[in-house]
Amino acid sequence: MPDPLPDPLPLGRAVVDRDAASRAEAGLLERLRADPAARALLVSGPELAVRPGGEPALLLVPPARLDPQGELAYLGRDGDAGYVSWTPPDGVSLATAVAALADDDHEPAADADAEIVTLRDAGHLLDARDAGLATCAVALAQWRRTHTHCPRCGAEVEVAEAGWSTRCPADGSSHYPRTDPAVIMAVHDAADRLLLARSVAWPERRRSVLAGFVEAGEGLEAAVRREVAEEVGLDVGPVAYAGAQPWPFPASLMVGFHAWVVGPDGEPADAPTPDGVEITHAEWYSRQDLRDAVGSGAVGLPMRTSIARALIEAWYGSELPD
Ligand SMILES: [Zn+2]
16 A cells, blocks of 8 residues: 555645634634734735745734735634734735735835745645645635636625625625535555556646546545546546545645556556546556656656645655755
């Protein structure tokens, strides 16, 4: 069996109490906006403001310092400190918002060097508290950006429950953030090789494990078997759950599996047949093959924030170089 995945995975870490019970409190966001002990992180879609360094940290500021036209969402509390996310008003970039902070009268030196990063690139470098806050904030921000109108009648919705739902003023319906499950699977054969493939949208040298969205009315194991058959033409036998993490780009929950292609006599599996539509290359790799391919630069692996990287390294048995 492959090694267990890290638990939690980089974006699955959660330290701050989400305090869901307080979301319905009337005026909660207005109180937090004025609370000098509260802290806001700055988020826009997948982007975040951080203080840079080898181990970057979220830029956290009292919400009163931020443009009241921006949108707040309640992320939870850690002791007495309430955390919110703040998204700039339409038409204002995160970089502009950060620059405005550096220019105001409060500790300009501390904010002047803030940088904009994406959660995808920096998530694994943040500590557990910041990674949990950032992942939650990005998920809510991505949802709000794309779900501005009621799916029933088309009216513009209003934010409710401190950022955790929206309500249609015309028909009274409530709407909640989406989470779309996707399966991602390390496919193994009887010779203990790992299947790596290139998706059509990726750089030429990038290789990773297969993945795909769970369809309506489909179970997770069935989705694993269907995706492997569709994308590389191989039949999967046993499937074992490995771990999961949110992947809010924009709304996925990546559910990881190990899956085995088993020949009739436990022989090495057939060569994969890429579908040519989603997958352009697919090959079986021994550990030596992968070590050589990564070492020579012929293969680039997925980023360390991803569950894909964790699945590959769980099979390999240790970390691989970038
Ligand atoms: Zn409506």
